Amino acid sequence: MVTYTDEIRKTAKKLLEDKTVDVFIGYKKGTVPMMNEPVLVSDADKADTLYWDSFCGLNLCNYLTKRTDRIGILATGCNSRNIVTHIIENQIKRDQLYIVGIPCTGMIDHRAVLRAVKEREILEVTENGDSFTVKGNDFNETFDKKEYLQANCKTCTHRNPVEYDEVIGTPFEEQEVSEAYRDVEKIKGMASDKKWDFFTQMISNCIRCYACRNACPLCYCPTCFVDESGPQWVGKSIDPTDTMTFHILRAYHCAGRCTDCGACERACPVGIPVRQFTRKLNKDVFDLFKWEAGLSLDERPPLDVYRPDDYNDFIR
Amino acid sequence: MTDWEPKITTFLCNWCSYGAADLAGVSRLQYPPDFRVIRVPCSGRVSPKFILAAFRHGSDGVWVSG
Amino acid sequence: MDKCIACGLCAEKCPKKVDDLYNENLIKRKAAYVEYAQAVPLKYAIDKDNCIYFKKGKCRACEKFCPTDAINLEEKEEELSIHAGAIILAPGFTAFDPSEYLTYKYAKHPNVVTSFEFERILSATGPFQGHLVRPSDHKEPKKIAWLQCIGSRDINQCDTGYCSSVCCMYAIKEAVVAKEHAGSDLDCAIFFMDMRTHGKDFDRYYDDAKEKNGVRFIRSRVPTIESVEGSDELIIPYVNENGDISEESFDMVVLSVGLKTSPELIALAEKLGIDLTEGKLCQTASFHPVSTSKEGIYVCGAFAGPKDIPQSVIEASSAAAKAGACLSVSRNTMTREKKVPEEKNVTGDRPRIGVFVCQCGINIGGVVDVPGVRDYAESLPFVEYVTDNLFSCSTDTQDIMAQVIKENNLNRIVVAACTPKTHEPLFQETLISVGLNKYLFEMTNIRNQDSWVHKDEPDMATQKAKDLVRMAVAKVALVEPLVEPELDVDERALVIGGGISGMASAKSLSDQGYNVDIVERSAQLGGMALNLFRTWKGEDIQKNLSELIESIETDSNIKIHLDTELSSVEGFVGNFKTTLNSNGKQEVVEHGIAVIATGANESRPDEYLYGEDSRVVTHLELDQMFMNNDPSLKDIKTAVFIQCVGSREPDRPYCSKVCCTHSIESALYLKELNPNMNIYVLYRDIRTYGEREYIYRKARLAGIMFIRFSVDEKPKVSKDNDVLKIELWDPILEETVVIKADLLALASAIVSYKDEKLAQFFKVPLNEDGFFVEKHAKLGPSEFATDGVFLCGMAHYPKPIDESIAQALAASSRAVTLLAKKTIHVGGTVAEVNPLFCSSCGVCVSICPYSAPSFIEEGPFTGRAEVNPVLCKGCGLCVASCRSGALNLKGFGEGQLMAMINQI
DSSP: OTTHHHHHHHHHHHHHHTTSOSEEEEEEOOSSTTOOEEEEEOSGGGGGGBOOSTTOOSOGGGGTTTOOSOEEEEEOHHHHHHHHHHHHTTSSOGGGEEEEEOOOOOOBOHHHHHHHTTTOOOOEEEEETTEEEEEOSSOEEEEEGGGGBOHHHHTOSOOSOSSOSEESSOOOOOOOOSSTTHHHHHHHTSOHHHHHHHHHHHTTTOOOOOHHHHHOTTOOOSSOGGGOOTTOOSOSSOOHHHHHHHHHHHHHHHTTTOOOOOHHHHHOTTOOOTHHHHHHHHHHHHHHHOOOTTSOSSOOOGGGSOOTTOOOTTOO | OTTOOOOEEEEEETTTHHHHHHHHHHTTOOOOTTEEEEEESOGGGOOHHHHHHHHHTTOSEEEEEO | OOSOOOOOHHHHHOOOEEEOTTTTTSSEEESEEOSSTTOSSOOOEEOTTTOHHHHHSOOOHHHHHOTTOOOOTTOOOOOOOOOOSOEEEOOOOEEOOGGGOGGGTTTTOTTEEEHHHHHHHHSTTSTTTTOOOOTTTOOOOSEEEEEEEETSSBSSSSOBOSOOSSHHHHHHHHHHHHHHHHOTTSEEEEEESSOOOOSTTHHHHHHHHHHTSOOEEEEOOOOOOEEOTTSSOEEEEEEOTTSOEEEEEESEEEEEEOEEOOHHHHHHHHHHTOOBOTTSOBOOBTTBTTBOSSTTEEEOGGGGSOOOHHHHHHHHHHHHHHHHHHHGGGTTSSOOOOOOOOOOOOTTSOOOEEEEEEOTTTTTTTTSOHHHHHHHHHTSTTEEEEEEESOTTSHHHHHHHHHHHHHTTOOEEEEEESOHHHHHHHHHHHHHHTTOOTTSEEEEESIIIIITTOTTOHHHHHHHHHHHHHHHHHHHTTOOOOOOOEEEOOOEEEEEOOBHHHHHHHHHHHHTTOEEEEEOSSSSTBGGGGGOOBOTTOOBHHHHHHHHHHHHHTOTTEEEEOSEEEEEEEEETTEEEEEEEETTEEEEEEESEEEEOOOEEEOOOOSTTTTTOTTEEEHHHHHHHHHTTOGGGGGOSEEEEEEEESSSBTTBOSOOSSHHHHHHHHHHHHHHHOTTOEEEEEESSOOOOGGGHHHHHHHHHTTOEEEEOOTTSOOEEEEETTEEEEEEEETTTTEEEEEEESEEEEEEOEEEOOOHHHHHHHTOOBOTTSOBOOSBTTTBTTBOSSTTEEEOGGGTSOOOHHHHHHHHHHHHHHHHHHHTTSEEEOOSSOEEEOTTTOOOOOHHHHHOTTOOEEEOOSSTTTTSEEEOTTTOOOOOHHHHHOTTSOEEETTSOHHHHHHHHHTO
């Protein structure tokens, strides 16, 4: 996966030099290990700052919203699906974009790695094919990448970009995932009071920093409902009811649009598995409408349209 | 528990369910007085925000009908 | 009648019980009654034929108990004479009475019911509140059978030779609904001869009933129903498809009774001097489907032939169009203008709320503590005035209310009374009369939804009333005056399509006094009808068609655009601007409404050797041979017709509706040419609905052979040494038969043009078969949900000439309701965008069924959404879908509804 870096730099340089794009959006190596940062490169000479490994977890689509210039952008499977959603939702035009697709083998869950080294400070990470090595002051450990993938990457069935102008590397066969929604099924099986306890417990650490919202490319409204005051939909406090309202409404706003890119969960500073909310809706939308977000430029998400054969069994 | 009465917020579509609730009245069908009706122009008017707001304000159930 | 508040006390106190005719006499009602709970206006009446006072001269209980003195037992029948320029007959039908069929035991056995009785049994307002039970013991049935064609397609017992058209479909619906009510374990079996589900989307419903709902369909004419001694069960003996005799027991049997003209109606027809058909139905002609034999008298609905709701609604509009044409010179000559006082500007004023709590006699006051509610209301914020009234709706109370509003300078009003659905307009009138905007009003329902339904819990009902008043006060404090702007309507019409439907619609619009542009893509008017020979009634289509074309060509109101297509459409109802393109020449037409009449086409079959053997032809090709007097026709020894070629197949699961009749008509014509010709019609179900059934009978009498096949075992056509061979399994002979034919006519499907461009232009939907989707399948068949755009002919669904013309007239009739107004009144309750909050995501544009939202095309807010209030119906779908909070619905605003929720 690391080998992509050179090709990305080459491609970006070429696109910037021949003025195909005004800016190229990719990642650069983070100042902290396992935290690559998004970067916008507009000078061909600075294309070498671009970098790629299995810690590119932030969703680059975030940086496209309402831009008016011509943009080159890196896109993994999920990122490309968000780009498609962005195009459908008029946040960017397809002809402004030069999409450089990247078949993705999944991103590494930095928290899982930290846990694996017993939360000791990691100073350096090097990736080598299917494994990676972390170094600290008094340790040096190698792990199998597959074991440390982000949860969303483990169940990902769209690793190849769905919309692109060129691809770096060769697309590979998508993985077969059985019981992709085992976690959702488990919660569904709980009694309602257990469910309530589960979710109350889950969000109890939430500090309402809105990092999950900010990391999400779907959240681009000029004014978020949490900031509206007339009427006020959600209290500003960290009262559990308000916090729950925030999480549920945020998830509803993502229904039928979420690509399960995992950016929200990765961004959460207190480690709340916020995808539990969105995944339930992803599953429902798939079960009811056979829909996965961002696979087609021609079709709006199912909740945006009315079809006579829409699911209506809930009407009694 | 026996004295406990739930509070149920009800969003009724003006054109069908609200009319049906009226009809239940004309027919004198008796039902528990736990519902508080909010008339809406269409059940499509009801956004998740209303449902959550109703719960936040102490509703034990929310019924959308249309 | 004005005084009646529909409290129902008269019915409660009336001592006389009589059979409830509305519920098919399955239960009783009182002699003081309301015919059915949804009656409009909701007013009680006295049944003079049964009332004790009218029979014996005393009682008057209703009069004594009526709280509003609404009962006038002295009222006499009045005779009125009306001067009319046109008469429309819409007298409906009478259901066939199966008592005379002794073998079906309808009169003797309670569990043999008619389909009409079964409708009531299924209804929530019916005798058992929609709980499905059988009449004999009120037990839930486990097995129900439907017998079709009771009093239809039967000249043996009841002298009704025609098909009643609607029974197949209603029986399927009843079976599906019965299973919905009773659960899927209920066994439903329908015994039928031919399944006639020829309407739009009906075949899909039939397929679903079979496959998804598990309704059983048994092709058999049942001769008798047998009762079982000592049991409520019924036995149905029948001959199954293999010719074996079997029997099955059922808990209940529904007789699907046919539609008939009543003797009274026959007498009326005689009095009016209009001609009836053989089946005692009103006589009409295919090209004049709603005109009776007497000028100025029009007909619609089942009297002009049995038909379902959509077709009845279509004909109703058509008859109105014909009457409208007669009367167009006198349009708007009797209108009067209403004077209203100038509206007071209350914007920015502190709310001063008046709360009026109604006792409604004892209707509310008998349960709810009205003075308590009134006093409670006084404690609520911004409330300046409270009172309670005995009857808030009475004229004197309205006068007092107006006075109070003025004296107390109130600017928001809450009425806690009955239902806003009936009384909101009345109170709003009072507001208007004192110069208050009518939207500064909120009504809350403490009668229908409180006192009437919580009779035994006065305390809780009172608490509920207080809560409801509190919610209403919270909302009304936030409501604002809303305007209802007016918009001029361009009185020109655009008709797209120059076939029979388009021309009939254009002609009707012109007859009603409007200018029309008619656009035809080909070089001549006439459309598909140019290829048709004659109707099933024997009318010469070309002769009638050329008369219609001539009437269009010589009409000075109509401008014809041949070789023309649309290249763009701008605007909306009342103000369309369409660019026409005729071989590169552009012309802009401004019009107020548009009628889409683009028709449909005959499919080219890809089976049965079509295109490979010249003896294999389609219907239209055969009609062409008829019109050319093709000499080879006389030499044909054997002709074969194959039905459902490309229709009712998995890829095209709809019925093309016209083919059965067309094939039989063509077969009969071949018999006319050569009575010795052998003719076979290979079919799946013969769908000669209505009086078309006569020609089916005639064909059988003429010796035309009908052989049924199933979709799994279609006929095989082959060529053997230049002999055209058709092979198929005959289910009656139980063997494979081989027919050597000189002519094979294929009833090829009617297919849509799937005109996506046009759909896009007018923002109207297409269904999966490519036909346009009307506003409402039953009640809005000739118009679109998008205002100002109308629909007729085969662009809607395959249909014969008479139905196309009827729908064309209906489309123009619906259009005239708009054109005649000259201005459109825009509602106040419409959605509105705050562009600052809009994120341009387009959910509103996508989700609106009426195409009201669109993207702003220029200015600082380019790309953000705006709502055209003219098209907006105020449903609020866009508002609920808007994640950004940019949309709001006036009158049901986010803040207003939240205020109510906050007060729950």
